[in-house]
Amino acid sequence: MTDLMSLLNTLLWESVLTYLLAGVGIYLTLRTRFIQFRHFIHMFSLLKNSRKRDSAGISSFQALCTSLVSRVGAGNMTGIAIALTIGGPGAIFWMWVAAILGMSTSFIECTLAQLYKTKDVNGHYRGGPASYMEKGLGMRWMGVIFSVLLILSFAFVFNAVQANAIAQTSAAAFGFDPLHVGVFLVVVCGLVIFGGIRTIGRVAAIVVPLIASIYLLLTFWIVAHNLERIPDIFMLIMRSAFGLQEAAAGAVGYGIAQAMTQGIQRGLFSNEAGMGSAPNGVASATPYPPHPAAQGYLQMLGVFIDTIVFCSSTATIILISGIVTHPTDVISGIELTQRAFSVTVGEWGSPFFAVAIFFFGFISIITNYAYAENNLVFLQHNHPARLTLFRLASLGMVMFGTLTELPLVWKMATISISLITITNLTAILLLSGIALKLARNYDFQRRLGKIPTFDLVDFPELKLHLEPGIWPNSKLRG
Template sequence: MNALSSSLVSVVDFLNGMLWGHVLVYLLVGTGIYFTARLGFIQLRQFGHAVNILKNGKEAGTGISSWQVFCTSMAARVGTGNMAGVAVAITAGGPGAIFWMWAIALLGMATAFVESTLAQVYKEKDADGQYRGGPAYYMEKGLGQRWMGTLFSICLIVAFGLVFNAVQANTIADALHHSFGINEKVLGGILVAASAFFIMGGIKSVAKASSKIVPVMAISYLVLALIVVVMNISALPAALSLIVKSAFGWTEAAAGGLGFTVAQAMRSGIARGLFSNEAGMGSAANIAASATPNPNHPASQGFVQMLGVFVDTMVICTASAAIIMVSGVLDMGTEARGISLIQLALTNELGAWTQYFMAFAIILFCFSSIIANYSYAETNVLFLSGNKKGGLLPFRVAVLGMVMFGSVASLPVVWDLADASMGVMAVVNIVAMILLSGLAIRVIKDYEMQHKAGKVPTFDPAKFPELNGVKEDAWTGQLASSKE
């Protein structure tokens, strides 16, 4: 049995090393460059328009609004990784890692735009009138390859629905146990009860909760970061200069006298950015499909999800980097890494009370991720069951069981398994996106042409012959002929 476990660990380690060390970095970067070029740097050209769409997307006539979907996807994206992960990137690759984190986020905005647009194009209504969709749906309906959708769904359910939720619960329980001495089993029970309250209400309940929690947690953390930066404003120009110089190897020493190569900076920054903003992985596209966008056109939600990548990396991760860079902790020769480096910086600048703030932030970040991750997985459970809801209750019980398990257990091997599942999921999604890229580009350009002509963009599926064979057209409510 031990030999079998050892072999499994070796296989998972090899798969993760191959996927995250080589394959996915090149695939995601290449895909981002491709879509950025095909769309004419739409993430820069139409940034202001995207902000306007988000501002106008707080209400939906029926279903879930674009604002609620934005908050739900942010709830899943934003977690302790935006704090601890940035600190790890800097200590592993130097300050230059921040520059490459920004670069991959810029490219990822175009990728997120495309996958969310496709999710909207191929969405469908379930028995309750709720929109469902995502990569599994566009793999089946757009490519006619249900096996791809099945593989994607299984990987997402394992990674996001089960393991990542256990990891988030583990983070909350560990932080509160060490800060306040609360028993992990008691914490686990509280987390299970709180999660059940939202999860049992389904995707609409999750969306409503996220729209309340996410703004509070993000704004609170950004305010704290801003205070630290203002207190050390004189150090900001030098910090920005160091980030740029380190990114291109123009400085031989950084971060306490330690030298970092350009390759180290690129590897750390790109990996941090990809893990954080999820662009191209297909996860956020699941919730993107559930929106009733305003204007009511698939590309409209693409603009909104594009902003999610920007806020996650360019705003929240940058806030973490700023706290570290201007506080001077890197020059102290500290052994602190990850979240402890952020805590050290905050404690030095603002005092010991910040440990309570960090505990509060961790609770909000991780709990919101639990319920948002569930929403991603729910859509894929329904895909596998053919939109029959009989399997939802057992799945919800399994999710709550993993929350309890994560609160009291150590999870290193399980975490590695989740990374492997997420890696396979991302590869399958990227292949599908490339194969459907022609349609996605034309849908986005259709939106831009209507907007440029002064019209409120609306979607007419008849303009796109590829959609004639789709079984259910969520945009017109009419049934088209089945794809043979």
């Protein structure tokens, strides 16, 4: 079974998805006229008023934190180590490339998610790729396929992976029994999950900035104490990215292919641009300025922070430690990253990393669940009793993940991501013209010195495709 999954994974990634992601990213970067570079400063300026919201939605800041932690999670830390051990240091360069191109992809999908959002029976915003497939393309069947795949992946497979990483690091750092870790994790996650998506947003907005700041401060401290090694590490990444490390061995083509495949694959795992996950949280937000494109800009920032800041920080620590030179059958994955922290900062590095992984993994679990519930609502299976069973099943997979080795689950996760991403990329390419028109409208209002505001009068072709009462937004409160 594992061999079959490996074959499917290889076919999808090396023959389809790597080129599709790169192609879509290049295409949208050109169509948006390099929006990620032209409006780089503007992304940060939107943070100033990002805590504003109305009674129907979470704030833009909460949506950003929710998407960030889903991107950064424990699987990200594992993925970077895997990318380095299989693809070499050059994989980091291609992960940067994937992020830069992915910023434009993220802008398009998140703008569309905001535009086509709806309200649930409780009057709260909902939406995401399934909604823009149904309302924008008139293809509910595509939205159903996307929703089923996302639910299986995020509520079950990914949460098991996150829980497994937490259990491994806790056992290595503190000697905790995985069973005890699983019980504690289920209880803590359950308290938040049963509070609903707004509770998840509030928790993410508190925990993410705190743990992220501490993690980055430690990274900067490690870099500051190893400044003389940074130029060599950068050159190592660049040489490996273009096969110069392998030139002497006559394996240039293979080296570049491995670096590109691993870098782009882990880049998608990391920043999730084009996957269609982040738009599920984005649709729940009340944007400020009150325009769909505002969320597109903020989520571009999320991709930048995740990959260029967080992934680069973790990769730098691993490369500084020198531990990546160990044989991959001896040490790999989350253990490699944890060992790298111990090598660079001493005995307390491993416990610190375990605590960081717990918080990142915990928030990722509840965020993944929120994305899955959002798609369950789209499928109209949000009856209270069914929702309770769904929450219990998701928590059951958390417990399963803490107690089981997951090589097959990892293969299933990458195949699932491939199918989800292909479905979503098809939809955003078909709808990209609308997102580009929204971007131009937003930019035009900015040039006039106005606060960009979405007005349906400017988009008469959308009148029959949007849910009544969603736009314009009601009065915002801070």
